[in-house]
Amino acid sequence: MVTPSRTKRLVVLVSGAGTNLQALMDACQDPAYGASVVAVGADREGVEGLARAERAGIPTFVRSVKQFTSRGKWDRSLAETVSRFDPDVVVLAGFMKLVGEDFLEAHGGRVVNTHPALCPAFPGTSGPADALAYGVKVTGATLFVVDGGVDTGPIIAQAVVPVEDDDDVASLHERIKVAERTMLVDNVGRMAREGIIITNRKVRFGS
Numbered sequence: 249m250v251t252p253s254r255t256k257r258l259v260v261l262v263s264g265a266g267t268n269l270q271a272l273m274d275a276c277q278d279p280a281y282g283a284s285v286v287a288v289g290a291d292r293e294g295v296e297g298l299a300r301a302e303r304a305g306i307p308t309f310v311r312s313v314k315q316f317t318s319r320g321k322w323d324r325s326l327a328e329t330v331s332r333f334d335p336d337v338v339v340l341a342g343f344m345k346l347v348g349e350d351f352l353e354a355h356g357g358r359v360v361n362t363h364p365a366l367c368p369a370f371p372g373t374s375g376p377a378d379a380l381a382y383g384v385k386v387t388g389a390t391l392f393v394v395d396g397g398v399d400t401g402p403i404i405a406q407a408v409v410p411v412e413d414d415d416d417v418a419s420l421h422e423r424i425k426v427a428e429r430t431m432l433v434d435n436v437g438r439m440a441r442e443g444i445i446i447t448n449r450k451v452r453f454g455s
């Protein structure tokens with residue numbers, strides 16, 4: 249008999265609408281997915297991502313930088329709060345803060361981020377706008393293991409979308425987000441079920 253592995257614990261951090269979070273919560277309804285969202289955190293109050301979690305009965309927390317006297321104290325408090333939920337994977341899903349050394353010391357290797365561009369192109373907070381301004385013909389989304397840089401971590405998966413002649417930032421970002429949600433759900437599920445191994449920046453599934 250094959251013993252099923254334990255359902256993996258996901259903590260998801262958000263800053264906004266939370267459509268990626270919603271896609272993960274929906275996927276977790278299926279026991280075969282192999283993961284469950286055990287907590288949702290944000291760096292600001294009042295965002296729809298937190299409301300989505302509350303409606304689903306998932307514990308939430310907020311750690312905003314302005315609550316703390318230094319960025320380091322915020323980073324340590326965020327790390328400690330996430331630790332309380334004993335996560336197997338921490339998913340940054342539209343989380344608009346850079347996590348620091350203490351957070352990565354506590355959770356590094358199991359923190360993934362989804363970014364709305366094809367890394368290493370267009371890192372930072374305005375990936376779709378930067379891709380549009382540059383005039384690229386394809387862009388997309390990247391899921392990677394978070395390191396101390398900005399969108400520089402080892403790449404788990406990428407999804408490609410075309411840039412249309414009449415795109416504005418909103419239409420392009422929306423097309424990216426449709427592909428991004430599928431990429432995120434498929435690959436976080438595989439991480440939960442199979443694990444990942446990283447060798448010389450190359451990520452493969454397995455244990």
Ligand SMILES: Nc1nc2c(c(=O)[nH]1)N[C@@H](CN(C=O)c1ccc(C(=O)N[C@@H](CCC(=O)O)C(=O)O)cc1)CN2
Nearest residue numbers: 340344345346347361363372373395396397398399400
């Ligand atoms: N250590 C890391 N932390 C995070 C990464 C990462 O690669 N390494 N990715 C981000 C997400 N991200 C884009 O994908 C991103 C988010 C935020 C910033 C940034 O400069 N944020 C400013 C504040 C901006 C704001 O509050 O609106 C800040 O942190 O002070 C750059 C890239 C998730 N975290």
Ligand SMILES: NCC(=O)N[C@@H]1O[C@H](COP(=O)([O-])[O-])[C@@H](O)[C@H]1O
Nearest residue numbers: 264265266267268342362363364372
């Ligand atoms: N640099 C980080 C960044 O730009 N993140 C992006 O914010 C959006 C959040 O959407 P959501 O709140 O609906 O999931 C997503 O497209 C995510 O990749």
